Amino acid sequence: MAESVSPKLTTGKVVDVLLPLFLLALLIALCVQLLLPFVGLLIWTIIFAVCFYPLHRKLRTKVSNRMSAIIIGLGLSAIVLVPTTIASISAAGSIPSVIAAIQTGEKTVPPPPARVKELPLVGKRVDALWTQASTDMPSFVKKYRPQLADFAKTLVAFAGSLFVTVLAIVASVIFAAITLAYSESARAFIGNVLARITGSRKEGEHYMALIGATIKSVANGVIGVAFVQALLVGIGFFAIGVPGAGLLSILAMALGVVQVPVLIITIPAIIYAFSAETTTVAIIFTVWSIIGGLSDAVLKPLMIGHGLEVPMPVILLGVIGGVMAFGLVGLFIGAVVLAVGYVLFNEWVGRTEPAARSDGKSSSAKLQGAK
Template identity: 45%
Template structure:
């Protein structure tokens, strides 16, 4: 019998039918769905753990040369948890305590406001109006609550809910750092896996390696140069806020952190606070507080050149959207994950857009067959 099939072709009976292909796709989709349901609650923590591992891996390599792989990872994990957890607990506890007292006073209408300091009226332009408004609140709080009480209570409840989310995020931070420490210990294997994965996605091992290096550089640049600087700056300023005894020290410290991440000068918060301290505290402590706060608020000008990655070009709107969107989705953890994740996506998109016109030009300008 003459075989009419072309060389290399499969017999028709051995080809998978439509039902077989559909079953395979359906089983694969079911597996992906089942796995995603398990992994989805830990997505933010895993993302932040990977970012921490990428950021800390160069330090781990230097320590591992002296201490060994395991001891280096353990030291980084213990030191990182202590450095992050202690200030975070102080800030979140202060914020929650202040907000709880505020909402309780609003609900019971027992809120008391001290009279305005005499020196407030001497402030140019706004001193008179601020003194008048402050005096009205201090002397006739029932009338103010009757007029604006519902708005104040709703705002306070939202802030308390937000503070509760911040408290829950503390545990996520600790878990993320623990996972990140484990990833640091297995950094070489994780990097090889990422390169192989990107090689399969892009269809080129060299391009996959280049993209992994680009993502690592972006994560380190944003995590150290933007978030790291903002954390250090907010800690320095927050020390002064807590020592001087500001009523809302936790909330103000969090505001400094937020402004630092979105690249807005901290003086928008520190200058009014310095003015408040000068009209409520003695002259000598106020001067010391002002000097420390101004120096700490301007420390980003020194830290950024030291920590920001060279050649990293991520527009501020990308960082701002990442910060706001991350906080809305994941609370305090999203404040750190959001900007880094969007920055990586933006850099990869720009890399893809730069490559494709070149490939197209090469096809058009190539020799005719």
């Protein structure tokens, strides 16, 4: 007769197994809770560090590792922070005057041009509202006070968020420079983690290269193109003196980042140009705005997906879906997740081919040889 297992011994084994697992889960939960407030900052730090790591590697051949990180940090501040700060200050400075004009109704508005009434669908309505605002601003403000009050609150909230955004960018740049100073250790750590997950050092290196290339592709093809768009249309806004030119420039960049046509902003500015400037100036501004607004159609195919094994439409779908799901940082999260998923799916499809061929070689071996 088989000897029965002692209940006490069985319980002890269960405790020996579950207690370490419970403590490990508790440790992971506490680490996640402590890092959760800094997730956005850490992600942007990684993004900046990945984008500028190739430059850091080149600079290290001429200067020390630490000096290279300092140079990149200062240069990144000059390239990213200075234009952003100038535009933010300009936008924030124009907001109080706009709010005061909304509240008092003292702001004068030029009459609408005759072309406004000819616009399809909304022409007559826009012409009537514009005419009322230009002829009797106090009555216009009184009639639409609730809507204008909500708009004023939105402007105040936006002005407050500008300062926080600039501080977040400054912090991300500082941490990115520190990360670059320890880039080799950080890269080795990430490589070890991915090798552990994939079960192979070669596969870990492959996916690390894919993630880095995707981040750089999105940074150049989405944020870089949006910055160029905002710069082009912003030059036009400031040249003809469009009210709130700094705010409109920031909005143009935001729309470009989330893949919304910048023409949504430039069309009202074109209408303003025809009402406030001469016909020649307005036509030049219109051509310039169209070039700036449609520049992404030329730049994106050149920048996104270049050198990647992932097609551009997949990256764009990841960018748009990521923004919808996670906000601005979803640009990179969505693109990276979809790129990795696409590669994994391709590898899975490749492994469904017949394992044996007439020549005795497997199709998977052929794929490995092609790689």
